Structures are given as C-alpha cells and as structure tokens.
Amino acid sequence: MDESAYPYRYETHCHTCWCSGCGISTPQEMARAYFEQGYAGIIVTDHFLLGNSCVDRSLPWREKMACYYNAYLAAKDWAEGKDFDVLFGIEHCYGNGKEVLTYGIDLDFLNAHEDIHLLPLSQYAALVHQAGGFLSMAHPFRDRSYINMAVGPQPEYLDALEVYNYHNRPVENQQAAVLARETGLPGTSGGDVHEDYSPAIGQAGVAFKRRVRTGTELVAELRRQDYGILVDGQLQPCRLA
Secondary structure (H helix, E strand, C coil): CCHHHCCEEEEEEECCCCCECCCCCCHHHHHHHHHHCCCCEEEEEEECCCCCECCCCCCCHHHHHHHHHHHHHHHHHHHCCCCCEEEEEEEEEEECCEEEEEECCCHHHHHHCCCHHHCCHHHHHHHHHHCCCEEEECCCCCCCCCCCCCCCCCHHHCCEEEEEECCCCHHHHHHHHHHHHHHCCCEEEECCECCCCCCCCCCEEEEECCCCCCHHHHHHHHHHCCCEEEECCEEEECCCC
16 A cells, blocks of 8 residues: 555554553553654553453442543543544454454543443444444454454444454464455454553554544544554554455
C-alpha cells in the first residue's frame, strides 16, 4: 500500500489502569505514548464488566459506566489542543473468554442498556448495531488457559476481525486472517497495549486517509473498508487477498 495515502494512524485496542485489571499506565500516559510515536489518535478500549475489569462491580450501573467514560475523558482532556484524537470504546467479554472490541457507542448508550454485558453476543450485537456501532472480534483464535477454545468465533454478528494482534502468536493471527478471507470480513489490527512503554506502540493499528474525530466518523471509515492495517509496523490492506 501507498503509506502516504493513509497518513492517519490510530490504535484500536489499548487499556488503562483506571478500568482494566491488567492495565499499567494511566489514560494520560497512554495518550502521550501514542502522540509521541506519531499516531493521530487512540481508541480507549478498557475491559468491560465480564472481562479483566478493575471497576467496582458493586457500584450502581451508571457509576460503573461513568468509570469507563471518565478514563476516556481523562485521555481526551490530555489531548486537548494537541491535534490528537481520543475515541471511546470497550472490549466486551461475552463468555468463554471471547471478546469483541466495540466502537461508535457512548455513555448514553451504556446508561440506556443496563446489564447489557449479560446478553448473548447476538443480542449485544443487535443493540450495538442499532445504535450505529461497530464490532471487531479481538484476537479471535488466541489460545490461553482462560479461553474456551471449543467455542469458535461467531462471524455472523461481527463487522470485522482483529487479524493482527501484537501479543498473539503468529499462528493465532494466521487463523484469524484465514477466517477473514473465508467470511469476507475486513481486518483490524491492534496493539492490545497495557503500558505506555510497550514495544507494540508503532507496530499495530489502522491507518486512514482522513482524520476520525468522533465515534461516528470512525465507524464510517471502518465500514468504507478503505484503510490500512499495521502488521509489525508495515501497512497492509484491510481486505486480505
């Protein structure tokens, strides 16, 4: 791909210590790390309630949702005046260790759907899509002890597949790429970053022709399927040959 035609790079998969139990760095530190690496922006995708979240589950629903949104807002406030875009998302675990990166939703959506995290993927996806959101399955074939490998991806409910995750084994990314080709779904790429000093920064993400400053603009660009994905720092088409 002509990299000069896709100059705006965004991280699609990163966590903060405010909401993700595995997070090391603050929202501000994560934003700074990507800004200094030359990215145009990040999508904050902290682990949602059934995943590795550090949000207090005993809080009322709206207070829990505010925790997620406040992490995003902290990064966004840091980026104010820096020509750096910070967008909101979540990494939702829908069971068996399987997760979907969810883009194009906001606090109003989460507040309106109490206990949405308990729904099966079919119903969760229907609500997200009704709201204009977008789903890319995170690391579809990651094989770890906490993931039930007997349960496969459900591509019929997805908009994309994360075909490159920096922390996956090569064979796991290859399996995701095969499924993308078989289903015709576009690919996304994510660093799955938890700390501001991660070597994944600069190696993963998506690259657009234009800036995306809102969740609506992000979803529109992803649906247009005219973007690149970073694979070990090299730009490739989102539609795999």
